Amino acid sequence: MKRTKPRKRSLLVVVAFLVAATVLGLLIFQKYRSSRELPVTRPEPRPTGMFRVTLFFATPDAEGLAREGREVGACDNLPGCVQEVVGELVNGPVGELQPTLPPSAVVRGVRIEGDTAVIDFGKELVAGLPGGSSAEMAAVYSVVDTVCLNFPQIKGVRFLVEGKGVDTLVGHLDLRQPLAPDYTLEQNDEKVVKP
Structure with missing residues (x-):
């Protein structure tokens, strides 16, 4: 056993x-x-999380532009990222700054041509902008400065409305060529406003 x-x-x-x-x-x-x-x-790897951007809005006295920081969702391509950031401009500021784009504005699409972002807005942008050169300049340069600051590979912005090139938005600023950023419109005594 x-x-x-x-x-x-x-x-x-x-x-x-x-x-x-x-x-x-x-x-x-x-x-x-x-x-x-x-x-x-x-x-394909998909980005996750959030990233911080700087948006340009009008100062409370509407005498220039000031910066506001914002967290936005990650995106997976440059045109999509630009469209999301410009969409945040349309959403308006969360602090004491003033909006530069009408809340009804629609970003129909973005494409990148070399170092230029071509942004196609709906007709609501033109219809919602108040008259006057300062309102038009604030609207245009809030977009241009925001895009070029957050995406350094972009050196200029071209505006389309309903898929077509425009001479101007409301009759004052020549938009026939892409515009480079102009940070001289920024009020230097304003600090970045954090939401």
Whole structure:
């Protein structure tokens, strides 16, 4: 009887070893096989989280532009990022600054041509802007300065309305060519306003 117990134990150890070796072998084979299969579509990393941007709005006295910091959701391509940031300008400031774009303005699309962002607004932008050169200048340069500051690879902004180039928004500022940023409109004594 003493002989059968070690024999059963030995047999049990051998069986356990064979089961473990089989499972391990199948796992290794599966890993090898899956490493040799080509994916049907190439996975693209998606950004996650938030990033901080600087937006330009009108000062409370409407004498220039001032900065406001804002957190926005991560985006996956430059035109989409620009569109999201300009959309935040349309949403308006959260602090004491004044909006530069009408809340009804619609950003129809953004495309990048070299180092220029071409931003297509809906007709609501023109319809909602008050008359006057200072309102037009604040609207245009809040967009241009915001885009160029947050995306340094962009050196200028071209405006479209309903997919077409425009000479001006309300009759004062020449928009036939892309505009470079003009940070001289910023009130230097204003600090970045954090929401």
